[in-house]
Amino acid sequence: MKISFTLNGKKIRVDVPPDRRVLDLLREDLSLTGTKEGCGTGECGACTILVNGESRLSCLMLAAQLEGCHVTTIEGVSSAKKLHPVQEAFIEHGAVQCGFCTPGAVLAAIDLLQRNAEPTRQDIREALSGNLCRCTGYQKIVDAVQGGSAKLKKGQTS
Amino acid sequence: MTVQKNILKVGKAIHRIDARSKVRGAEKYASDYYGQNLVWAGVKRAGIPHARIKNIIIEKTKNLTGVISVLTYRDIHGSNRQGVIRRDQPVLADDKVRHCGDAVALVLAEDQAVLKEALDLIAIDYEPLPGIFSIGKALEQGAPLIHEEHPGGNVLLKGDLKTGRGEAALEECDVVVEGYFTVPYQEHAYLETEGGWALLTEDGHLEITASTQTPFRDLAEVAEALGIERESIRIRAPYCGGAFGGKDGITVQSLLALAALHCQGRPVRMVWDREESFIAGVKRHPGSLHYRLGAKADGTLYALSAEVYYDTGPYDHLGGAILALGLEHAGGPYRIPHASIRGWSVYTNNPVAGAFRGFGVPQVAAAMEQTMDMLAAKLDLSPLEMRRRNAVHRGDKTPLGVTLISSTGLAECLDAVAEHALWKEKERWKASAGSSKKRGVGIACVMHGMGYGPIVPDYANAKIELTKKGAFRIFCGVVDMGQGNASTYLQIAGDILNQDMDHLELVLPDTEKTLPSGSASASRTTYTFGNALIGAAEALKKRILQRSAETCASDPNDGLTMVLRPGSVFHPPTGKEIPLSQIVRMLDESERISVFEFRAPVTQERPTEDENLRLHGIPHRIFSYGVHLAYVEVDELTGKVEAQRYLAISDCGRIINPQVFEQQIQGGIAQGIGYALCEDLVVARGKIQTPNLSTYVIPTAMDIPEMESIAIEKQEETGPFGLKGAGEIAIDGPLPAIANAVADACGVRIFHAPLAAGRVLTALEAKRGGKEVKA
Ligand code: FES
Ligand code: FES
Numbered sequence: 001m002k003i004s005f006t007l008n009g010k011k012i013r014v015d016v017p018p019d020r021r022v023l024d025l026l027r028e029d030l031s032l033t034g035t036k037e038g039c040g041t042g043e044c045g046a047c048t049i050l051v052n053g054e055s056r057l058s059c060l061m062l063a064a065q066l067e068g069c070h071v072t073t074i075e076g077v078s079s080a081k082k083l084h085p086v087q088e089a090f091i092e093h094g095a096v097q098c099g100f101c102t103p104g105a106v107l108a109a110i111d112l113l114q115r116n117a118e119p120t121r122q123d124i125r126e127a128l129s130g131n132l133c134r135c136t137g138y139q140k141i142v143d144a145v146q147g148g149s150a151k152l153k154k155g156q157t158s
Numbered sequence: 159m160t161v162q163k164n165i166l167k168v169g170k171a172i173h174r175i176d177a178r179s180k181v182r183g184a185e186k187y188a189s190d191y192y193g194q195n196l197v198w199a200g201v202k203r204a205g206i207p208h209a210r211i212k213n214i215i216i217e218k219t220k221n222l223t224g225v226i227s228v229l230t231y232r233d234i235h236g237s238n239r240q241g242v243i244r245r246d247q248p249v250l251a252d253d254k255v256r257h258c259g260d261a262v263a264l265v266l267a268e269d270q271a272v273l274k275e276a277l278d279l280i281a282i283d284y285e286p287l288p289g290i291f292s293i294g295k296a297l298e299q300g301a302p303l304i305h306e307e308h309p310g311g312n313v314l315l316k317g318d319l320k321t322g323r324g325e326a327a328l329e330e331c332d333v334v335v336e337g338y339f340t341v342p343y344q345e346h347a348y349l350e351t352e353g354g355w356a357l358l359t360e361d362g363h364l365e366i367t368a369s370t371q372t373p374f375r376d377l378a379e380v381a382e383a384l385g386i387e388r389e390s391i392r393i394r395a396p397y398c399g400g401a402f403g404g405k406d407g408i409t410v411q412s413l414l415a416l417a418a419l420h421c422q423g424r425p426v427r428m429v430w431d432r433e434e435s436f437i438a439g440v441k442r443h444p445g446s447l448h449y450r451l452g453a454k455a456d457g458t459l460y461a462l463s464a465e466v467y468y469d470t471g472p473y474d475h476l477g478g479a480i481l482a483l484g485l486e487h488a489g490g491p492y493r494i495p496h497a498s499i500r501g502w503s504v505y506t507n508n509p510v511a512g513a514f515r516g517f518g519v520p521q522v523a524a525a526m527e528q529t530m531d532m533l534a535a536k537l538d539l540s541p542l543e544m545r546r547r548n549a550v551h552r553g554d555k556t557p558l559g560v561t562l563i564s565s566t567g568l569a570e571c572l573d574a575v576a577e578h579a580l581w582k583e584k585e586r587w588k589a590s591a592g593s594s595k596k597r598g599v600g601i602a603c604v605m606h607g608m609g610y611g612p613i614v615p616d617y618a619n620a621k622i623e624l625t626k627k628g629a630f631r632i633f634c635g636v637v638d639m640g641q642g643n644a645s646t647y648l649q650i651a652g653d654i655l656n657q658d659m660d661h662l663e664l665v666l667p668d669t670e671k672t673l674p675s676g677s678a679s680a681s682r683t684t685y686t687f688g689n690a691l692i693g694a695a696e697a698l699k700k701r702i703l704q705r706s707a708e709t710c711a712s713d714p715n716d717g718l719t720m721v722l723r724p725g726s727v728f729h730p731p732t733g734k735e736i737p738l739s740q741i742v743r744m745l746d747e748s749e750r751i752s753v754f755e756f757r758a759p760v761t762q763e764r765p766t767e768d769e770n771l772r773l774h775g776i777p778h779r780i781f782s783y784g785v786h787l788a789y790v791e792v793d794e795l796t797g798k799v800e801a802q803r804y805l806a807i808s809d810c811g812r813i814i815n816p817q818v819f820e821q822q823i824q825g826g827i828a829q830g831i832g833y834a835l836c837e838d839l840v841v842a843r844g845k846i847q848t849p850n851l852s853t854y855v856i857p858t859a860m861d862i863p864e865m866e867s868i869a870i871e872k873q874e875e876t877g878p879f880g881l882k883g884a885g886e887i888a889i890d891g892p893l894p895a896i897a898n899a900v901a902d903a904c905g906v907r908i909f910h911a912p913l914a915a916g917r918v919l920t921a922l923e924a925k926r927g928g929k930e931v932k933a
Contacts, residue, residue, distance in 0.1 A: 034183015098640025099180030
């Protein structure tokens with residue numbers, strides 16, 4: 001089946017079985033391995049991507065569902081030179097340890113900040129409760145999302 | 159001074175160097191390789207806990223289109239046994255299967271779909287054997303044997319240690335308390351499951367890339383198990399997506415190697431899915447512990463009897479060493495003159511237990527620290543006072559009778575807790591609980607030994623190269639499984655060589671490039687390799703300065719006044735600066751490289767003459783310490799326990815990078831909270847009933863409170879820049895601190911972890927009904 005969608009700002013057309021998991025399409029067929037698989041069953045959030053700006057679990061989506069959509073993976077969040085403010089904040093606040101949950105957590109955070117520019121710590125914990133992290137204990141991730149929120153705000157006013 | 163600004167100074171909270179590629183999704187983990195012409199490998203698991211294999215029926219599978227090969231033990235030409243101390247685990251089961259997750263056949267297929275179908279087609283003809291699913295059953299007279307050839311029967315390792323008059327001295331105590339505790343399995347649940355890929359090159363080299371903590375040890379095991387020359391194997395260890403001990407030993411390595419031998423030069427990939435990771439991966443040892451602890455009327459600890467039983471599953475997988483470390487820590491960080499400490503690590507047909515951050519210590523800490531609270535209550539002492547009266551100081555003996563000759567900062571940790579607002583304000587906080595809520599506060603004291611103990615050499619070989627471009631290339635010998643040690647190594651080298659990030663390069667562990675430096679485990683990763691790296695960096699620095707002085711200055715003694723700058727050598731008296739890319743031309747190829755070996759010191763004392771226990775790591779010389787404090791709130795209607803505030807005060811020596819240190823402490827606490835409150839691996843007749851993340855629940859961002867970490871920065875003289883290990887200590891404290899807090903809140907103690915809602919509710923109801931609680 002031929003599917004057309006926008007991936008990280010570029011229109012693409014792929015020929016895949018309609019029941020191929022989006023996660024496999026991205027990782028294996030399109031070499032975008034920044035999207036991780038932690039469970040394959042919708043429990044960990046490591047495979048989070050943005051579809052039309054909203055965070056979705058790519059392990060639970062089938063390729064056919066992407067038709068006409070705008071898809072952003074972690075690779076599309078920043079250019080090689082300039083990181084997204086949320087990514088910068090993750091680095092600065094020490095929110096990255098093994099890093100396996102990081103792409104998913106960054107995308108979930110970007111989604112949250114689009115909906116709620118100044119979330120409380122509790123808002124952040126709720127919004128990211130679907131993104132499991134086994135290394136950090138979450139506190140520094142929460143710090144980072146707050147930091148990202150501050151950076152985005154500054155970016156807008158300056 | 160801008161040149162100096164970005165120097166990677168020790169003590170600074172430098173952002174981890176791996177963070178950038180990780181936030182971009184650009185870092186390549188072992189499971190991120192697909193490549194051209196890829197073969198998919200997968201494993202047929204036993205599915206039953208104990209049986210003799212009569213026949214493995216693979217014909218149908220072999221004939222399936224898209225199947226490249228189906229391999230069984232018959233295709234293995236080595237020992238077909240792997241393991242760290244006792245090599246008792248087959249790569250592919252031969253005579254029998256010993257747990258549900260045993261690998262029986264290996265299938266190679268063209269794609270994932272075929273692979274799945276092929277695995278389903280394999281049939282195994284078994285003669286079922288009676289299974290052993292409990293420690294008690296394993297120890298019964300005449301119990302079926304899991305390893306017929308093992309001289310100890312179903313006991314993998316037994317330890318019997320005594321100091322002073324041992325348990326007999328309990329009779330001389332004024333107060334004695336007793337407790338029977340059980341602790342559950344804990345699943346590592348690293349986000350990255352076990353996986354990797356391999357390739358047989360044209361010249362016959364076997365190249366394996368795996369998510370592992372131990373590439374060098376793996377190499378020896380793979381070679382022996384498969385009967386291949388060590389020299390023809392190369393193992394690369396990229397950053398792990400979490401490991402915590404679960405990748406301390408072979409997971410996919412031998413299987414991948416075997417697969418590659420049958421792939422005609424095509425790359426082969428194997429990544430376990432989450433359920434396979436649950437079924438085949440190792441877990442924290444579940445156990446039962448019987449404690450009797452006695453003190454004099456003034457609160458001085460006097461005698462201890464501890465009996466520790468760990469269920470190790472059917473394979474060693476470090477289960478002996480884990481028991482030994484548990485026994486060494488069974489009496490906690492206290493002076494107890496008389497102690498009997500006995501333990502058994504027992505084979506069963508349950509899932510395999512193995513290394514997990516804490517390595518046998520969280521279990522004994524849970525028992526000891528709760529027993530301490532019980533004793534304090536009986537003596538009418540506050541839990542803090544009870545601990546202050548008995549805490550070890552430098553020069554004291556441990557309950558094993560070993561003198562603490564290294565830095566010992568427990569007393570300072572306790573002082574810091576006493577001064578902390580969370581301790582001082584606890585009564586007020588407890589009193590302000592809402593309706594149908596109960597609040598409690600608990601503390602726990604822990605210590606954690608570092609390194610491999612007296613016999614197994616704990617060494618590291620660091621290597622640094624001054625590249626032709628004038629940068630320093632650090633060959634990282636120990637895996638970074640997520641804890642950031644690779645970054646810390648650059649910080650150490652940067653500090654000594656006065657370099658910024660632009661002039662430092664990193665080579666991750668690769669048995670062909672980096673040098674053997676032991677495992678990423680045992681809280682020794684930064685201590686041992688860091689010390690080696692200091693040696694290598696100092697030697698290279700001296701050589702560079704000397705050579706530049708000889709060449710560039712009139713007086714060769716100017717080597718003393720020359721200094722390194724990022725990318726150059728500088729001579730302050732003359733203001734002359736020479737780029738390192740120029741200096742490098744004055745050095746021979748061999749001189750550009752500096753290698754240094756460090757061996758961790760061991761203690762000379764022998765608390766036991768049991769050589770086997772010594773081999774398994776008793777005793778240690780250097781310990782980290784911690785005091786943990788937990789605020790919990792219990793919902794009386796549901797029994798749900800919520801950790802609401804958490805404080806950890808640690809003595810891990812000096813801190814090289816405060817941010818990386820805090821990461822370790824916070825991460826350890828979070829895993830410990832999961833262990834204490836919600837993580838419950840249910841196993842019935844050897845079969846895991848909760849093999850996924852929806853039934854085995856790990857903490858989310860909603861379940862972990864705000865944590866505070868304070869470091870008592872006490873210099874450890876033998877440590878690199880004064881450091882001691884920090885990777886494990888934080889997981890030892892949460893279960894006992896929380897259990898003590900729950901007991902404080904509810905007025906009733908729950909002896910079985912995890913303290914899940916159902917269990918707590920039962921205890922509360924029993925208390926209301928006036929019944930004695932055995933939850
Ligand atoms: S891989 Fe999709 S939620 Fe875990
Ligand atoms: S950083 Fe390892 S899982 Fe989050």
